[in-house]
Amino acid sequence: MSAEWHDNSPIYxxxxxxxxxxxxxxxxxxxxxxxxxxxxxxxxxxNPITVSRAYQELVDEGLVEKRRGLGMYVxxxxxxxxxxxxxxxxxxxxxxxxxxxxxRLGLNxxxxxxxxxxxxx
Numbered sequence: 001m002s003a004e005w006h007d008n009s010p011i012y013x014x015x016x017x018x019x020x021x022x023x024x025x026x027x028x029x030x031x032x033x034x035x036x037x038x039x040x041x042x043x044x045x046x047n048p049i050t051v052s053r054a055y056q057e058l059v060d061e062g063l064v065e066k067r068r069g070l071g072m073y074v075x076x077x078x079x080x081x082x083x084x085x086x087x088x089x090x091x092x093x094x095x096x097x098x099x100x101x102x103x104r105l106g107l108n109x110x111x112x113x114x115x116x117x118x119x120x121x
Contacts, residue, residue, distance in 0.1 A: 011046065017056040023063065023079050024053040024086065030079070034064060 005011050022028040037055065037058055041048040058064040063078040102112070 012050045012053040012057070015040070015044075015046070015051060016057050018061075019054065019058060020082060023074060025080055026079070028074050030074050030076045032074045033070075034058075036071055052109070 019028065019034065023086070024117055034055065035043075037048050037051045040046065040051045055064065059066060059072070063075060063082065064072045065075050066072055
């Protein structure tokens with residue numbers, strides 16, 4: 001995890017987003033332990049309450065579980081659940097603005113595909 005924080009959102013949300021990203025990227029998989037609250041707090045000079053809050057949101061969303069005396073673990077199916085919710089969020093929140101911009105610029109599918117392969121649009 002990177003220790004760069006920005007002012008756009010609370011640090012606990014940024015930390016949660018970093019953990020979610022690690023799950024989506026496969027760096028954290030079902031059954032894996034999350035780094036301890038104390039370790040993350042020490043490594044990134046955060047208040048342990050901030051780390052706990054991020055972890056608690058992951059618990060509340062059914063992505064990780066607390067194992068008393070053992071720590072936090074990624075639940076089975078967490079990455080599939082995340083992928084489905086992130087796809088839905090993308091289609092609802094990000095795609096309409098992208099589509100509007102694509103339409104406004106007069107781009108077509110062939111130009112977009114060519115640009116994604118490193119060519120010019």
